[in-house]
Amino acid sequence: MTVEDVLRRDLTSVYRSRTGAAVAAITALSTVVIIGLIGIAPSSVVGLVGGLLIVGILLALVFLGDPKLIAITAVLFTGFAIGLVLVLSWPLLFQPLAFRPSMDTAVVGVGSLLSLTIPVVALLSSYATIIGERNSGSIRFLVGLPNSRSDAFVGKFISRSLVVVIPLVLGLLLAGIIVELTYQSGSFLSMLGLAAVSIPYALVFVGLGLTASTYGNSIYQVVAIVVAALATLRIGWTAIRFLLVWDTNPPHPEWFYWIASLNPFNAYITLTSQFTTTNAHHPLLGYPSDRIFVDGTVQIISNTETIAKTPAVAAVVLLGWMVITPLFGYFQFKKADLL
Amino acid sequence: MPAIEINDLTKRYGSVTAVEELSLSVERGEVFGFLGPNGAGKTTTINVMLDFTSPTSGGVRLFGEDVHENSVSVRQRSGLLLEGYGVYPRLSAREHVEHAIATKDAADDPDELLDRVALGDAADRRAGTFSKGMAQRLAIAMAIVGEPDLLVFDEPTTGLDPNGARLLRDIVRAQADRGATVFFSSHILSQVEAVADRIGILRSGRLETVGPIDELESELGGRTRLELQLEQVTDELLETIRALAGVSAVRTENNRIKIKCRDDAETKLRVLNTAAETSQLVDFATNDSQLDDVFSAVTEVSP
Numbered sequence: 001m002t003v004e005d006v007l008r009r010d011l012t013s014v015y016r017s018r019t020g021a022a023v024a025a026i027t028a029l030s031t032v033v034i035i036g037l038i039g040i041a042p043s044s045v046v047g048l049v050g051g052l053l054i055v056g057i058l059l060a061l062v063f064l065g066d067p068k069l070i071a072i073t074a075v076l077f078t079g080f081a082i083g084l085v086l087v088l089s090w091p092l093l094f095q096p097l098a099f100r101p102s103m104d105t106a107v108v109g110v111g112s113l114l115s116l117t118i119p120v121v122a123l124l125s126s127y128a129t130i131i132g133e134r135n136s137g138s139i140r141f142l143v144g145l146p147n148s149r150s151d152a153f154v155g156k157f158i159s160r161s162l163v164v165v166i167p168l169v170l171g172l173l174l175a176g177i178i179v180e181l182t183y184q185s186g187s188f189l190s191m192l193g194l195a196a197v198s199i200p201y202a203l204v205f206v207g208l209g210l211t212a213s214t215y216g217n218s219i220y221q222v223v224a225i226v227v228a229a230l231a232t233l234r235i236g237w238t239a240i241r242f243l244l245v246w247d248t249n250p251p252h253p254e255w256f257y258w259i260a261s262l263n264p265f266n267a268y269i270t271l272t273s274q275f276t277t278t279n280a281h282h283p284l285l286g287y288p289s290d291r292i293f294v295d296g297t298v299q300i301i302s303n304t305e306t307i308a309k310t311p312a313v314a315a316v317v318l319l320g321w322m323v324i325t326p327l328f329g330y331f332q333f334k335k336a337d338l339l
Numbered sequence: 340m341p342a343i344e345i346n347d348l349t350k351r352y353g354s355v356t357a358v359e360e361l362s363l364s365v366e367r368g369e370v371f372g373f374l375g376p377n378g379a380g381k382t383t384t385i386n387v388m389l390d391f392t393s394p395t396s397g398g399v400r401l402f403g404e405d406v407h408e409n410s411v412s413v414r415q416r417s418g419l420l421l422e423g424y425g426v427y428p429r430l431s432a433r434e435h436v437e438h439a440i441a442t443k444d445a446a447d448d449p450d451e452l453l454d455r456v457a458l459g460d461a462a463d464r465r466a467g468t469f470s471k472g473m474a475q476r477l478a479i480a481m482a483i484v485g486e487p488d489l490l491v492f493d494e495p496t497t498g499l500d501p502n503g504a505r506l507l508r509d510i511v512r513a514q515a516d517r518g519a520t521v522f523f524s525s526h527i528l529s530q531v532e533a534v535a536d537r538i539g540i541l542r543s544g545r546l547e548t549v550g551p552i553d554e555l556e557s558e559l560g561g562r563t564r565l566e567l568q569l570e571q572v573t574d575e576l577l578e579t580i581r582a583l584a585g586v587s588a589v590r591t592e593n594n595r596i597k598i599k600c601r602d603d604a605e606t607k608l609r610v611l612n613t614a615a616e617t618s619q620l621v622d623f624a625t626n627d628s629q630l631d632d633v634f635s636a637v638t639e640v641s642p
Contacts, residue, residue, distance in 0.1 A: 005442045009430070016429035137425030141435075141481070143391060144424075145442040146415040337392040 006155025031171030126209030211329030372535030428467025445485030
């Protein structure tokens with residue numbers, strides 16, 4: 001079974017490089033660490049300490065090449081951040097449960113953070129997959145040994161997916177335990193749900209990085225493709241949609257919501273919102289809320305009812321992206337003149 | 340059924356023709372030397388042969404199987420040492436060989452293979468720290484995993500020191516003795532000469548000549564160089580030598596005369612006697628025809 005051989009070899013290499021440690025550090029930071037910090041401190045302190053923590057870990061990732069050193073530095077900075085939060089919020093720690101952060105804070109906070117960091121770590125783990133081997137020449141072993149092109153591609157895809165999915169699921173499970181124990185109406189199951197929708201979301205970007213890696217002829221081209229794709233999906237998509245309804249007032253036509261719902265970022269946010277208790281409008285959603293607060297009461301300003309906004313559509317969209325994105329790379333890799 | 344059959348192979352990259360209408364057949368058990376200067380199309384031919392690159396027209400069959408249709412089974416029977424390969428820097432030498440064994444479902448002992456290429460002591464070192472020569476020996480160990488029926492060595496001597504080069508020759512001979520076919524590409528003739536049964540010379544994507552080594556030497560070579568040192572060189576003497584039967588070229592350099600002539604005792608004696616008659620002859624030397632000369636004769640681009 002050569003998929004397995006490719007997979008095992010690739011995983012070993014990644015975990016001995018800084019990529020594995022970098023992905024694990026960033027993922028831990030955006031799941032269990034942030035949940036822990038919110039759990040013990042008011043949000044302003046978390047923002048301050050979290051910023052310090054991110055700077056520390058980024059410095060470790062940029063300047064340290066050895067995965068062990070990166071891991072040690074990340075752990076040390078996390079310990080430092082937790083200590084700092086404890087010191088800064090000492091008087092608040094003994095407040096009654098009513099002042100605990102709410103479940104919705106956890107879901108919206110972690111969901112929003114992951115909607116940004118998952119693409120980063122998934123692309124980080126996958127963009128060099130093929131082009132890296134072409135540059136170093138080890139692709140001659142990959143395709144010279146009796147691996148079919150499909151086996152090589154699938155093995156690589158599974159390997160890079162595991163690199164992202166394992167720390168992501170572990171981080172969210174630990175976060176779930178903290179949420180269950182210390183958050184207001186905290187639910188372990190909701191965090192589990194968040195993990196379940198985060199997996200296909202991560203695979204979309206592993207697929208995107210892998211596809212870019214097979215199309216580009218140099219590492220620079222691959223990075224350019226990745227950056228262009230991210231910018232188009234995240235910024236360009238929203239810009240075009242808003243330009244289309246520039247001078248019209250709500251209610252917007254149904255197609256406006258359809259354009260929004262086909263975007264993978266939007267699909268992910270829609271799905272994560274399902275695990276909040278209030279089902280409130282998520283600030284990162286790509287279309288405006290139908291409801292606003294006026295003098296403390298909810299007013300419906302637009303009542304465009306469309307299935308485009310439903311989580312079922314979001315699920316189909318996300319799974320669609322997950323399947324289609326790597327397929328482009330797969331067909332390119334199958335027919336390419338690799339050497 | 341031959342081990343390698345290349346039929347009318349043409350490969351173009353845009354307007355550049357890398358290989359043009361190449362046809363070649365290599366028998367089983369043969370050690371075939373594939374020679375050519377850099378850029379002649381050797382690596383392109385090998386890339387098509389192993390289905391890394393698709394041909395513009397024509398095709399290759401290994402052991403009767405089309406290399407594109409039966410890509411995996413063809414590579415299962417082959418051991419490769421390819422030009423421009425790179426090791427996995429974070430895997431140890433042993434892990435490399437283990438990976439090749441696992442992928443090929445072979446039963447070799449990784450340590451034994453590493454010992455054969457004199458890397459036993461470095462088995463647990465990460466290959467990223469290896470010198471070019473060590474990496475090359477590691478790749479040789481991976482190539483012979485699973486006793487392949489065909490070995491493809493593309494510029495295998497690159498980076499090898501003399502000991503490494505001898506080791507490579509021994510391995511090629513051992514593999515050939517076992518019955519494997521060896522396809523050995525190089526621009527270094529002495530390496531090929533030492534192991535090959537037959538050679539083909541490629542120039543600008545075309546196969547210029549192919550045949551057993553000794554035949555090529557007598558066909559294109561059979562010439563020798565004589566170098567005479569004299570007290571004084573006269574134009575008269577030069578003219579006399581030039582006129583002798585079997586002499587093809589004469590030129591001077593200070594008091595030396597360099598002569599290209601037929602490689603037989605009669606011709607050489609005639610030249611030497613003519614020089615000796617002038618009582619000016621100080622010394623002489625001969626330089627036998629080598630495969631190098633054949634190579635130069637075939638691949639030199641005429642002005």
